[in-house]
Amino acid sequence: MAQNKNEKDIEIIEGNLSNYNDCLNALVGIDIAYYLVHSMEGSTKNWKRFSEKEKATAENFSRAVTQCGARRIIYLGGLSYGKDEELSQHMLSRKQVGEILVKPKSKATIFRAAVILGSGGGSFEMLRYLVERLPIMVCPKWVKNKTQPIFIEDVIEYLFRSIEIEQTEGKVFDIGGPDVLTYFDMMKIYAKIINKSIMVTIIPVLTPKLSSYGVDLVTPVGASLARQLVESLKHESIVKDHSIEKIVPLKLRTFRESLEYCLKEENRYKKSSKNPNRKQRNSFSLNHKILLISLGLLLLIGTTHYFLDSRQTFLNPFWLIIGAFWYLSIIFSIYFIRYGAKLGALVAGIVAWSTLIFWILDNYHIISGYSLISSKPKCQ
Numbered sequence: 001m002a003q004n005k006n007e008k009d010i011e012i013i014e015g016n017l018s019n020y021n022d023c024l025n026a027l028v029g030i031d032i033a034y035y036l037v038h039s040m041e042g043s044t045k046n047w048k049r050f051s052e053k054e055k056a057t058a059e060n061f062s063r064a065v066t067q068c069g070a071r072r073i074i075y076l077g078g079l080s081y082g083k084d085e086e087l088s089q090h091m092l093s094r095k096q097v098g099e100i101l102v103k104p105k106s107k108a109t110i111f112r113a114a115v116i117l118g119s120g121g122g123s124f125e126m127l128r129y130l131v132e133r134l135p136i137m138v139c140p141k142w143v144k145n146k147t148q149p150i151f152i153e154d155v156i157e158y159l160f161r162s163i164e165i166e167q168t169e170g171k172v173f174d175i176g177g178p179d180v181l182t183y184f185d186m187m188k189i190y191a192k193i194i195n196k197s198i199m200v201t202i203i204p205v206l207t208p209k210l211s212s213y214g215v216d217l218v219t220p221v222g223a224s225l226a227r228q229l230v231e232s233l234k235h236e237s238i239v240k241d242h243s244i245e246k247i248v249p250l251k252l253r254t255f256r257e258s259l260e261y262c263l264k265e266e267n268r269y270k271k272s273s274k275n276p277n278r279k280q281r282n283s284f285s286l287n288h289k290i291l292l293i294s295l296g297l298l299l300l301i302g303t304t305h306y307f308l309d310s311r312q313t314f315l316n317p318f319w320l321i322i323g324a325f326w327y328l329s330i331i332f333s334i335y336f337i338r339y340g341a342k343l344g345a346l347v348a349g350i351v352a353w354s355t356l357i358f359w360i361l362d363n364y365h366i367i368s369g370y371s372l373i374s375s376k377p378k379c380q
Contacts, residue, residue, distance in 0.1 A: 017057035023064035032163055033065055035075045035101055038094070051093045058100040066104040072169060074159060075101050079112040079148070079174055079237040088231030098172075107170040109162055111155070111244075114176060114237035115186075117258040118152030119265040122221055122229055127183075128262075129219035131190045133339045136199045138214075140206035143183040146236045148176030151258035154250060161248045173244040179255040180238055190259055217343040218336065288337050295337075295348055299330050302355060326351065 015022030017037060027033055037057065039050045065073055078094035080087060087095065102108045115123045130137060158175055162168040181189075184200060191198045212227035221229070253261070329351045336344025 017060055018053070020060045020064065023060045024067060027061075027064045027068040027070055030068060030070050032072045032074065033061075033070045033106075034159065035061055035073060035097075037061075051089055051096075054093050054097055055100060058097040062100050062104050065106055070106050072106055072163075073101050073104065073108040074162060075108060075110045076155065076159065077110055077112050078232060079114040079176070079239070080232075080235055081237075081240065082235045086235065088228070088234060090228040090231050091235075102170075109168045109170070110172040111158055111162075112172065112174050113150055113155055114147045115149040115233075116152050116155055117149050117255070117262060119262045121152065122226075123149075124259075124262055126215055126219055126221045126226060126229055127186055127190060129221070129339075129341075130215070131187050131196065131198060132194065133218050133336065133341055134198070135196075136201070137187075138201050138203055138206065139184070140211050140230075141202055141204045142230065142233045143187075143200070143202065145233055146180055146182055146238055147233065148180050148238050149186065149255050149258070150175055150177040151253040151261070153261075154252050157250055158244065158248055161250075165247060167247045168244075171243075172241075173247075174239040174241045175244060176239040177252050177255060177258065181255060183233055186255065189256055193256065193259055193263070217346065218339075218341045288340060291337055291345065291348060292334060294352075295330055295334055298352065298355060299327075302326070326355070 013026045015026050017023060039054050075098055077098045078091045080091045084092060098110045117124050187198060209227060211230050215221055215226035329347055333344045333348040333351060
C-alpha cells in the first residue's frame with residue numbers, strides 16, 4: 001500500500017511476497033516500507049516449512065527494498081529475550097525475520113511487542129472465550145509467566161509516529177503497555193469486567209500441544225494458531241528497554257481500558273448491518289439451534305423410554321450412575337453449543353452415537369426374544 005503524508009490518496013496493490021516481482025511492483029517509489037507480515041496458522045507438523053517461507057518472503061522484501069531505494073523499513077516483531085535454542089518456532093521466526101530486514105542499506109526500525117490486544121485478534125479472542133466459556137479452567141504453568149500486553153491502537157501510534165522521528169532510525173525498541181501481568185492476572189481482570197467468577201487449576205505437566213487442543217475445542221482460535229500463541233507465552237516477555245517512551249511519548253492504555261474498548265468494538269461490530277459475516281453467523285446459529293433441538297428431543301425420548309418403563313433394573317446404582325452421566329453429558333453439550341464451541345458438538349456426537357448403540361442393543365429382544373442390556377420390558 002502506498003500512502004502520501006496527508007493520508008488522502010491510497011493505492012491498493014495486490015501481490016504475493018513469495019513473488020519477487022510483486023515485491024518490486026509494490027515498492028517502486030516508496031520511501032518508507034512497513035513489514036507487518038507473519039505466518040501464524042498451519043499444521044504444527046509444517047512449522048519448519050512455514051518458518052522457511054517467512055524467511056524467504058522477508059528476503060524478497062529486503063532485496064526489493066534495496067533495489068527500489070526505499071529509505072526506511074519499519075518492522076513489528078515479537079518481544080523475547082530468550083536464547084535461540086529456548087525460543088518457540090513462532091518467536092524464533094519473528095527474530096530471524098528482523099535480522100533479515102536490517103541487512104539492506106535502508107535503515108530499519110524494529111518494534112518488539114508481546115501480547116497485542118485488539119478486537120478480532122488471536123490473543124484477545126483466546127483470552128475472551130476461555131474466560132467466558134469455562135467456569136473451571138485447567139491451565140499449564142505458563143499462565144504464571146509475566147508479560148506486558150499493549151493495545152493495538154497504541155502499537156499503530158508507535159509505528160506511525162516513528163516515520164518522522166530520526167531517533168528511531170536503525171534501532172530496536174521494546175513496546176508494551178503500562179501493566180506487567182501474568183496470563184492468570186489477565187483472565188481474572190477480564191472475568192471481573194464481565195462479572196464472572198472463574199476457578200483455575202494449574203497442572204505443571206500440561207504441554208503446549210495439549211493446551212492448544214483444549215483452546216481449539218472451546219474457542220474460535222484453531223489449534224495451530226493457539227499453539228503458537230501458547231508457545232509465545234512460555235517465556236516472560238517484559239519491556240527491558242524503555243527508550244521509546246522518551247522518544248515517542250504516549251499515554252498508553254491500561255490492560256483494563258484495552259479490554260473495555262475491545263468489547264465495545266465487538267458489540268458495535270455485531271450490530272452493524274454492514275457486517276460481512278452476518279449471513280455466515282446466522283447459518284452458524286441455525287445449525288446450533290437444530291443441534292440444541294435434537295439434544296432436547298433425545299433427552300425427552302430417552303427419559304420416557306428408559307426411566308418411565310416398568311423395568312426395575314434401571315433403578316439399581318449402576319444404571320442410575322450411567323443415567324446421571326448421560327444427563328450431565330447432554331447438559332454439558334448444550335452449555336458449550338450455546339457458545340458455538342466445538343467441544344459441545346463433539347460431546348453431543350459421542351452421546352448421540354452411544355445412545356443409539358445402547359438403544360439398538362437394548363431392543364435386540366424384538367428379533368431375538370431377549371435383551372442384551374437388561375431384562376425384557378414387561379410392557380413390550
